[in-house]
Amino acid sequence: MELRARSRSRSRLAASAAVALLALTTACTAGTVQGRPGASGLRDPYFPKAGNGGYQVEHYALDLDYDPGDGQLNATAVITARAEQGLSSFNLDLSGLDVEGVTVQGSGARYNRSGRELTVRPAEDLKKGEVFRTEIDYGGKPKPITDPDRSKEGWITTADGAVGVGEPIGSMAWFPGNHHPSDKATYDITLSVPRGYEAVSNGELRSRADTADGRTEFVWHSPEPMASYLATAAVGKFKVTTGRTGSGVAVYEAVAPGEAAASAPGLAKLPEIVEWGTGRFGPYPFGTAGAIVLPTGSLAYALETQTKPVFSGAPDEELVLHEVVHQWFGNSVSPKSWKDMWLNEGFATYAEWLWSEDHGGTTAQQSFDAFLAGDTAVDADAGEDWDAFPPASPPGPADISEDPVYYRGAMVLQRIRQEVGDEKFFALLRGWATDHRHGNASTADFTAYAEQKTGHDLKKVWDVWLYGEDRPS
Structure with missing residues (x-):
């Protein structure tokens, strides 16, 4: 178990501890304590340690720098959340990877790791109702997580890149968060990859730009709430096509070149399926639709990742339909x-x-x-x-x-x-x-x-x- 603070000397830590002790003593004397630890799990019937108590996330801003050559991920997660109680500490779910520093409300925060729990102790207790910003610098070589049914999720390397998939708890393998479907948030995901690679995520592509260091930066924006298990980040040599449905919903499809021909018939139905679903189930719930088709064998399943379902190999019409309908039932x-x-x-x-x-x-x-x-x-x-x-x-x-x-x-x-x-x-x-x-x-x-x-x-x-x-x- 490791306990560190960002940019603090031992003397500053000692001084902070003394101030904290005085504040706690004063609060106890007055009969009130500002905060208490948030729960390290939401007691889900099947995954009791998934998610965390005491706060609700409002927004994730993920900045991911990934190199398919060596599998190294260097990243920063900025999490904006609202405290549902006074918090002296709170937990985030994170599997593997090395945490290099944490700040809360701009000040260095103490933290420690225990299994898949990252416990964060702000310099000052958070008040109930307070909107707070937590920044985590982290990195390493993310790895898959094995589900109870023995399938793999999390961060999966593919023949020409990698993909992040999260159902039910795999998203903790590539970013820290409150990883339970009951806590939905909006997302901005920035992906930096070597030039020549495509990087695809949820929502709409806000920008794509080559940088001076031989890389390309993709900025993706998801304005509608999303459960973290539906977040994705896919890196590969994809062939990208864009278009619109009959009612104007933007379509973005990223397909592994070797799967393009076999994928074409199923993906050709995607705009029609969106329009059919709108007639049967009500308005399509998102601003964009699409698909990510990985090389065959990358995964043992397809997944309804929000706005862009992930397919392992070419999907047929029925599979495209199933995952697109999840945008209403499961995602929205x-x-x-x-x-x-x-x-x-x-x-x-x-x-x-x-x-x-x-x-x-x-x-x-x-x-x-x-x-x-x-x-x-x-x-x-x-x-x-x-x-x-x-x-x-x-x-x-x-x-x-x-x-x-x-x-x-x-x-x-x-x-x-x-x-x-x-x-x-x-x-x-x-x-x-x-x-x-x-x-x-x-x-x-x-x-x-x-x-x-x-x-x-x-x-x-x-x-x-x-x-x-x-x-x-």
Whole structure:
């Protein structure tokens, strides 16, 4: 465990300690203490140490200097947050990497590391309601994090660069933060890379400029709130194309050259999917859309990173659809905890059924029936283990991305549709995405909202399909 202060001599530390002791003594005498430590975790049901208590982040400004040649990252994170209590110290999540210095409100702060926790002690206690600015200088060679399901996330090197992906807790591998989906913030991400590389992140590209030291600097801006697991930074020799959807949403696609031809059919559907989603779920929630396609084999999954989903190899139409629909369900309306993942995956899976139905293919009811019967001739996924557990209660953290969360989650929505009829059901989908836009929601929030919006008692649907341990029939 290391404890350091930036630009302070031992005599200044001693003097500061004496002043702090006098202040504490005076406060205790008066019967009040300015601050107390923020919690080192939000007690998420599956990731109890993820996130931190006592504050909410409002904005991240990340300045990342990365060299694909040696894998070295040199970075500065400026985090603007609001104290929700008086704070004598607070925690940030950070895995690996070396912290070189920390300031809070412009003054040197003490800090120490313990596992994936970075504890920061400001020179002066922070008052409840105070907006404070923390700057962390850090660097090193970021590494992947292994999930409970054994997949890799965090900072992943690729054939021609690297990518940062974060679901559920991997973002702590490349920047310090309050890494829980319940704490959303706006972002500015600056990426400096050797000339000849592209660097892509969330939101809109504000500027791109070559610098005198043979590098190129990319400045990306995300004005809408974003959960940290949806942040990305991708470096590679991408082929970049830009355009707009029919309603004017900007599209930015960065594709590994070897994947360009195979990606073209799926990505060609992206603008149409955005427009279709707008009709079904309400206005597209962000100012930009797009995609990042990595070389095949870079990851074992695709991820709905905000405004620019990340694909490992060329995506087909169905996968593009799934990740784009997450921009409404998962990205704009984000889960309050990782137990609420079916609100992300069940909705995106149901959108696949709905897209097929709207385009003359298998209907959502036919897919629902095929899963009940295990009929893969109707729906190729119908043989999956969709009934292993209720979607609102995965057995543990390794299960939050398993089949029941996707397929049985989608079946819950079809059961609601059966109960309330199309008019009320589609009003429910649009209302949910609109009324919770850029916020967080839980399963309990959804069940209450569904009954209020439709005017139906849906208790049997919840008991059997959402929470029931037995296979529904």
